[in-house]
Amino acid sequence: MRYGVIGTGAIGGYYGAKLAQTGKEVHFLFHRDYAYVEEHGLQVDSCDGSFHLDKVNAYQSTAAMPVCDVVLVGLKSVNNHLLSELLPPLLKEDTLVVLIQNGIGIEEDVQKMFPTVQLAAGLAFICSAKTEPGRVNHQCYGYINIGNYSCKQQEKIDEVVDDFRKAGVDANEVEYLEARWKKAVWNMPFNGMTVALNTQTDILLQNPNTLQLVKDQMMEVVEAAQACGVTNIDEAFADKMIDNTVHMTPYSPSMKLDFDFHRPMETYYLYTRPIEEAKKAGYRMKKLEMLEAELRFLEEAHV
């Protein structure tokens, strides 16, 4: 199987490099890092063992890339409108596009852009960052869940999962909508609240007022998911997310890093869209509506 990676950053860079390291054919689209990677290769500093790819199939444009069996999309979701130009050169009849992005409604929107392409959700559970050109810093975790959205070839999903596992990445197939909402249980409180209160996960959970607020917000996601037909998600799951985070290294979620570095925040797919979907299903996420408004205010004030 030939892989393509669009958005070779903290996420796409890590997973693509892991596959390439075990000999898979992987073609990477780079933006600012192209010239550096052509000359120096790609470095992955990883808690699971660092490694370096001397020879990388690096491109500045997807027009120059070959068609692929599987495309991993690691773009920030704020750039998904670019897919209408970026994706077509990589597509053949049965290409599977795995959207390794956060949020709700992503597959639905990309499917509208490409009605016949096969899509899957990629849920990355990983702390990583691209700290400098050609260098991915993988701090901890790293597993990925794959949720089939519109792929008619089950064996292709199986093969992707298998390729990840052979590359040392813990991968599992999951139900796509349940997986997206489960990830939102963690994402929606922690991404936004660390921005709104300019803090980190551990400090939020040490204060009893914000601990309760995080729990309340998680329960809004649980209840929204239930309203949207996802039944296998409950209060115990929220409690487990809090407990996991208490025992996690103090962490700045991706939205906090985006805000601090004056990059656009993924407010639409992380907040606006799930809030809208829940509302359509008859449920109001009131505290998360407030958080969304605060984020949109802060982003405007911060530019």
Added chain:
Amino acid sequence: MRYGVIGTGAIGGYYGAKLAQTGKEVHFLFHRDYAYVEEHGLQVDSCDGSFHLDKVNAYQSTAAMPVCDVVLVGLKSVNNHLLSELLPPLLKEDTLVVLIQNGIGIEEDVQKMFPTVQLAAGLAFICSAKTEPGRVNHQCYGYINIGNYSCKQQEKIDEVVDDFRKAGVDANEVEYLEARWKKAVWNMPFNGMTVALNTQTDILLQNPNTLQLVKDQMMEVVEAAQACGVTNIDEAFADKMIDNTVHMTPYSPSMKLDFDFHRPMETYYLYTRPIEEAKKAGYRMKKLEMLEAELRFLEEAHV
């Protein structure tokens, strides 16, 4: 009538000085400003005409003050526990204590401390600040609403209203609980949100996201008031508050000043207590619960 003022700051200082200026006998308790005022008197810089009181009945302790017919309390509500020591020397059998403070539940708590004292709520609609020792800066507005809580002498309430009017202060008698909740419609969104987002009233209302959020929070107060039995308050009142604020000079509410100057915030009577009262009446103020949690987090982080 002999007046006493406890808490001679932006509020107590202004209203007490206005009464004294027209010849009323007013006795002022000072804290840090005592020596300065003894020597220099009290200055009021006012949009309605500035004036200076050369001779002020100033005290460092209520033990030295005479008993009074009316006591105006202009303390920050975070200091109300001090009333158990401050008030008794000023009380005679029919003293009326006017609590010129923001929030819900204040009369109820003070009445528990002094079961037989006559109480009224004072709702001050004024932009003023104590900017330096012995100097009150009155920027705009200035009217005061008086709501009888437990005063059995209607003529006394009438006389206070009359004294204020003769002193050039627009005063009116109102229904106490309705007046407190109506003031909360403005106070709860603007005090907390200017702290949470480090901004001013005008900027909050210019952003469509926070404009909607302010409106949502106002409607939570309206619905909480209705749940607590206050019927004469509705969406039109909230819209009027927003419209008034749009046309107001950009303003930092008292809680924002308290936060910026590292003084304790009136979170309990402005948020915790109304949220509790509404909850007891079966209504959850969800966005204002979130704001309360954010304020408690920020106050702890800010010390």
